[in-house]
Amino acid sequence: MLGEGLNLFNILRIIVDITLVWYVFYKLIMLLRGTKAIQLLKGIFVVIFIYLVSYLLNLQTVQVMIEQIIVWGPVAVIILFQPELRRALEQIGRGSFFSRNRQSEEDILNQVIEALVTSCTYMGKRRIGALITIERDTNMGDYIQTGIPIEGQLSHQLLTNIFVPNTPLHDGAVIIHHNRIIAAACYLPLSESPFISKELGTRHRAAMGISEVSDALTIVVSEETGHISYTRNGELHRDISQDELSTMLRNDLNQSFSKPPTLKNWNWRGMKK
Known part of the structure; x- marks a missing residue:
């Protein structure tokens, strides 16, 4: 019985040990993602692969060179990647390294809402x-493929500039995923509902159409009146204020931003990225 208890304890210890190592590596990769340090990791794997090949083939000159790289490599890494290392140490000191930064998602949500509201208010006045x-849970890949790829960070300056009249991208819809503008000049399905007011134009019918076939949220700024409209789940909210738009966006996007963003690879007109 004592031996079984020790074996069980050893198994649990090994599981905890492996889990901790895996988690630390995961957090390091997430921390380095999008920085030049991620290229360093690829380079390290290449160096290891070359060393193994040279060892198997007994390439002594190559082995000596790789061994020198291994000896002096850490010093070069510290010098070249000082900002990334300092940021990692700062996160460890703040305690955010071992915890999911919920505040960060809230900050991103606030930035998205501010960019949308600021841009729509500016365009409405003019x-x-x-x-x-x-885009939320329903995949909009078919509609994204009809437009021009942007894949840029959402900002009210970029969003406003896209819709400036007489520019190549102003006609059509902009599709946003999380905090990125994925595409512009996209074609959306027009609603055929007989209950839509005849005074509403193509933009409002497109907004209603996409809300009838997906859970996407759509904002319309009228070119004739400057009024802002909002559609979701087949419902049209007309002539809403700046505060109302902000409240609706926060209520509808809060759940989406409580989950990690989905990394998607859209097939632009049949061509893999």
Whole structure:
């Protein structure tokens, strides 16, 4: 019985040990993602692969060179990647390294709402027509492929500039995923509902159409009146204020931003990225 208890304890210890190591590596990769340090990791794997090949083939000159790289490599890494290492140590000191930064997602949500509200308010005052769709759970790949790829960080300056009249991208819809503008000049399905007011134009019908076939959120800025409209789940909210738009976006996007963003690889007109 004592031996079984020790064996069980050893198994649990090994599981905890492996889990901790895996978690630390995962957090390091997430921390380095999007920085030049991620290229360093690829280079390290290449060096290890070359060393193994040289060992198997007994390439002594190559082995000596790789061994020198291994000896002096850590010093070069510290010098070249000082900012990334300092950031990692700062996160460890703040305690955010071993915890999911929920505040970060809230900050991103606030930035998205601020960018959307600021841009729509600006365009509304100047009678600039706009059609903005925010992807949620329903995949909008078919509609994204009809547009021009942007894949840029969402900002009110970029969003406003897209809809400036007489520019190549102003006609059509902008599709947003999380905090990125994925594509512009996209075609959305038009609603055939007989209950839509005849005074509403193509943008409002497109906004209603996409809300009837997906859970996407869509904002419309009228070119004729400058009024802001909002659609979700087949419902149209017309002539809403800046505060109302902000509240609706926060209520509808809060659940989406409580989950990690989904990394998607859209097939642009049949071509893999």
